[in-house]
Structures are given as C-alpha cells and as structure tokens.
Amino acid sequence: MKKLLLGVAALATLAFTSCSDDDDTPSTSSLTLDISGLENLGDEYRYEGWIILDDGPVSTGTFSVDDSGALSQISFPTNTAQLAAATNFVLSIEPNPDNDPAPAATKILMGAFNGNSASVNSDNIVVDATSSLGTLGASSGKFILATPTDMDDTNEDSGVWFLDNSSVSAAVGLQLPTLSAGWKYEGWAVINGTPVSTGTFTDASMADDNAATSPFKGTDGNGPGYPGEDYLNGSAAGVTFPTSLKGATIVISVEPSPDNSTAPFTLKPLAQPVAADADVHTAITMGAGPVAIISGSVSR
Numbered sequence: 001m002k003k004l005l006l007g008v009a010a011l012a013t014l015a016f017t018s019c020s021d022d023d024d025t026p027s028t029s030s031l032t033l034d035i036s037g038l039e040n041l042g043d044e045y046r047y048e049g050w051i052i053l054d055d056g057p058v059s060t061g062t063f064s065v066d067d068s069g070a071l072s073q074i075s076f077p078t079n080t081a082q083l084a085a086a087t088n089f090v091l092s093i094e095p096n097p098d099n100d101p102a103p104a105a106t107k108i109l110m111g112a113f114n115g116n117s118a119s120v121n122s123d124n125i126v127v128d129a130t131s132s133l134g135t136l137g138a139s140s141g142k143f144i145l146a147t148p149t150d151m152d153d154t155n156e157d158s159g160v161w162f163l164d165n166s167s168v169s170a171a172v173g174l175q176l177p178t179l180s181a182g183w184k185y186e187g188w189a190v191i192n193g194t195p196v197s198t199g200t201f202t203d204a205s206m207a208d209d210n211a212a213t214s215p216f217k218g219t220d221g222n223g224p225g226y227p228g229e230d231y232l233n234g235s236a237a238g239v240t241f242p243t244s245l246k247g248a249t250i251v252i253s254v255e256p257s258p259d260n261s262t263a264p265f266t267l268k269p270l271a272q273p274v275a276a277d278a279d280v281h282t283a284i285t286m287g288a289g290p291v292a293i294i295s296g297s298v299s300r
Contacts, residue, residue, distance in 0.1 A: 026079050026080065028077040028080055029077070029079075029080040030077060030300075031051070031075070031076045031077075031083060031298065031299075033049065033074050033297075033298055034296050035091075035120070035295075035296030035297075036069060037069065037266055037294040037295070038065045039065060040067050041260075041261075042261065044095065045093055045096055046062040046094050046095075046098070047063050047071075047093060047108075048063075048091070048092050048103070049061060049063075049076065049090070049091055050089070050103050051078065051082060051083060051088070053082060053087070054085070058078075058079070059101075061073070062094065078300075084300070086113055087112060088110065088111065088113065089111055089113065089118045089120055090103060091108050091110070092106055092107045093107075093108060093182075093256050094106075104182060106182035106183065106256045107124060108122055109122055109124070109294065109296065110124035111297075113298075116300050119297055120296055120297065121293055121294065121295040121296075122136075122267065122294040122295070124180065125179055125267075126178060126180065127177065127178040127179070133175060133176065133177040134177055135292070136176075136267065136269040137269065137293060139176050139177070139270055139292070140174075140175045140286065141175065141270045142164040142174075142286060143160050143161060143173055143272075143283070144163060144164075144165055144173075144280070144282060144284065145160060145245060145281070145282075146280060146281050147159035147218065147230045147242075148161070148221070148223045149218035149219070149220050149222065150218025150230065151218075158230060158231050158241065158243055159223075159228065159229060159230035159232070159245070160187070161173070161223065161224060161227075161229075162174050162187060162227045163226040163228070165281065165283055166283045170224060172204050172205045173283070174204035182256065182257055183256060183257055184202055184209075184255050185200065185204070185254060186198070186200045186252070186254075186255045186264065187199060187208070187227050187229070187250070187251070188250070188251040189229070189250055190250075190251060191237075191243060191245070194236075194237040195263060198227060198228055198229035199214065200257070200259075201227045204226070206225060207222065207224075207225045208227040208229075215234050216229060216233055217230045217233070218232045231243055231245070247276055248274050249271055249272065250271070250272050251264060252268065252286070252289065253267060253268045253289075254267035254268075266294060267292070267293075268291050268292075269291075270287070271287060272287050
C-alpha cells in the first residue's frame with residue numbers, strides 16, 4: 001500500500017510539472033507614457049497606443065484624458081517579446097467604440113525607440129517634416145477684415161479672410177505645411193472669449209469646406225477662393241451677427257478629421273489679436289499660436 005501511495009504521488013508531481021512546462025502564457029512588461037498637452041476627446045473618441053513591429057502595428061491599449069489633461073492610464077501591460085522588438089511608438093485617435101483593429105489615420109504622436117525609450121512628438125502630422133515648412137512652428141499667415149459676400153460697405157470689420165492683398169492682386173495668406181491624412185486646418189474668430197469657426201480646409205490657396213454652405217455669410221456669392229468667413233447673418237455661441245471682429249483674436253488650429261468638437265483642438269500654430277483700430281481691407285500679420293507641437297516620452 002505504501003508503494004502504491006508513493007506511486008500516485010509521483011504521478012501527481014509529474015502531471016503538475018508537465019502542466020507547468022506546457023504553460024505558454026506570454027510574459028508582459030509595462031509600457032509607460034509621459035505625455036502632456038493632450039486634450040479631452042469626449043465620450044466618442046479615445047487615444048490608442050501602438051507599438052510598430054516588422055510585421056505591423058500592435059495595440060498597447062486605449063485611454064482617455066480629462067479636462068485638466070491627466071491621462072486615465074499611463075502604464076500598459078504589453079507582450080514582453082513584442083515590446084522588446086518594437087521599433088516605433090504611435091498614438092492615434094480612435095472612435096469609441098471602435099470596430100477596426102487597425103490604427104486610424106489620425107495619428108497624433110510618433111517616435112522611434114532608442115534603447116528603452118522613445119521621444120514622441122506631433123511633427124508626424126505634416127507630410128514632410130524635413131522641408132522648410134515641415135513643422136507647424138514654421139507656419140506664418142496674414143488675413144484681412146472684409147465682407148465680400150454682401151454689397152454693404154458699412155460692416156467690413158465683420159468678416160475675416162486669410163489672404164494677402166499687399167500686392168496688386170490677392171494672394172495666399174497662409175503659409176502652412178501640408179497635413180497628413182486624418183487632419184485638417186480650421187480658422188477661428190474668438191469673439192468675447194468664444195471661438196466661432198471660419199471653416200475647415202486642407203489647402204490655403206482654395207476656399208474652405210463650407211464656402212457655399214456657411215449660415216453666416218451674405219447673399220452675394222461665396223467670397224474669394226481662400227479660407228475665411230463673413231459673420232453677417234444668424235448667431236453663434238450667443239453672438240448675434242453682424243459683429244465687429246475688432247478686439248477678437250483670429251486663430252488657425254489643426255483639427256482631427258473627423259472631429260466631434262465645436263471647439264479648437266490643442267494644436268494652434270497661429271494666432272493674432274485684432275487691434276481696436278485695425279484697418280479693414282489691409283493685411284494683418286499673424287503671430288505664433290500658443291501650441292505648435294505636442295511632445296512626450298514612452299518607456300519600456
């Protein structure tokens with residue numbers, strides 16, 4: 001009987017050892033984010049991290065950001081072998097819920113791993129970061145106050161158009177880098193602290209996306225073939241039009257596309273207050289905006 005019991009115990013030990021040897025559960029390591037400057041995307045979108053391997057991207061998980069800029073999660077358990085083999089880190093903006101396992105086009109941060117860390121920034125949202133206009137910080141711009149969509153010359157300070165009329169004929173007013181897929185520019189007039197959109201666009205030499213459908217413009221055409229807006233009809237954010245833009249601040253932002261927010265996104269490469277005595281029909285030069293880049297680091 002004693003020998004039988006010993007035999008059973010030996011078999012049990014062997015079985016346990018065999019199960020342990022066959023446990024193929026992959027080990028995980030922590031991927032940690034140290035990023036500031038991200039904004040609250042609301043309930044319809046989430047940020048999602050990705051590590052890039054030779055055979056494609058692997059998600060590291062999603063997170064949200066509150067109104068103070070704090071991330072809901074900064075450390076993410078990630079397959080150890082995949083994390084060690086990763087060459088780059090990418091942060092995208094994804095719909096919530098998201099049925100597509102691949103990264104969205106709206107990639108806001110990117111950087112290559114150097115050892116156990118990666119410096120990431122938003123320069124990847126432009127097509128050619130090595131060109132003279134390859135960063136948002138190299139942007140420049142001009143605009144005029146005018147209302148070309150009506151025949152009334154008494155309210156010329158109620159419209160803003162991103163063009164330069166310093167020469168004989170109108171020319172492009174904004175010098176901006178070409179954006180990658182998933183992003184658009186948007187103009188804003190911040191009136192009494194409230195931002196009101198002038199419309200979105202991808203090419204500063206063409207009219208913006210709402211040129212023909214703007215609810216604020218006059219009835220005499222769509223205006224010149226450049227981004228801009230006449231605030232002549234209706235109202236927005238408690239402001240009734242027409243309204244003078246003197247004292248307002250004119251802003252160019254970079255927006256995710258699609259965009260679920262009626263407010264400007266974090267990235268604002270250009271901004272310019274309009275002086276109370278600003279002349280209409282005269283080019284006004286824009287200054288640097290408050291945020292031209294978001295940056296941070298990722299460690300593994």
